[in-house]
Amino acid sequence: EAGVAQSPRYKIIEKRQSVAFWCNPISGHATLYWYQQILGQGPKLLIQFQNNGVVDDSQLPKDRFSAERLKGVDSTLKIQPAKLEDSAVYLCASSLGPLAGGKIFGPGTRLTVL
C-alpha cells in the first residue's frame, strides 16, 4: 500500500513570498488533514477535509493560509504572504474517516522563511 505523498520535501522562501504544498492521501481515505509542527511542539491541526468538504478549519490563519481538496483526493495548502513564524514542518495525514483509528502521516514539507 502506497503511503501519503507530499511535495516538495523542503522549501526555502523569503518573507512575504507565497508557497504551496501538495498532498496525495492513501487511496480510499476520505479524511485528509494538514498539520503544522513547529520545532519542539506537537502537530497543530490547520484544516480537516471530509472528502472535498471542510470539517474543521478553526486554527487556519485564513488571512494568509488557504487549502483546497478538489475531487476529494489530492489537496494543496497555500501560504500567501509568508511570515517568519510560518517556518515549520507541514504534515499531511489521512484516515478512512474522522473517527477511524490512527492517522497515516506523510513525510512532511519543511518550510524555512527567511
Added chain:
Amino acid sequence: QKEVEQNSGPLSVPEGAIASLNCTYSDRVSQSFFWYRQYSGKSPELIMSIYSNGDKEDGRFTAQLNKASQYVSLLIRDSQPSDSATYLCAPLSGTYKYIFGTGTRLKVLA
C-alpha cells in the same frame, strides 16, 4: 490548563529498563487515545491505541488508561536505543478533534 499535557523530557533510561511516559488530558468526553512515535526529522507513526480503562499490551508496549483520572500512559519494556524518539499522546476529543501533546523525548542509553 493545556488540553493535553506531557513532560517534555528528555527522559533517560538505561537499555533494558522500563520507560514510563505519561499524559494527562482535560476533555472528560475523550473516548479514544493514541500514542505516536516520532523520530527526529521524521513524521509521527501510530504505535498504540486504547479505548477502554485498563491496560492494553502489544509486544514491548503497554498502554494504560484511567478515564476517571484523565490519565493515559505508555510503558516500554526492555527499552532499546532504537526506541529513542519523541512520543506524542493524542486523545480524540469529544468534538472528534485530535489534540496532540507536545511530546516526551525519550533517550535510551546503551
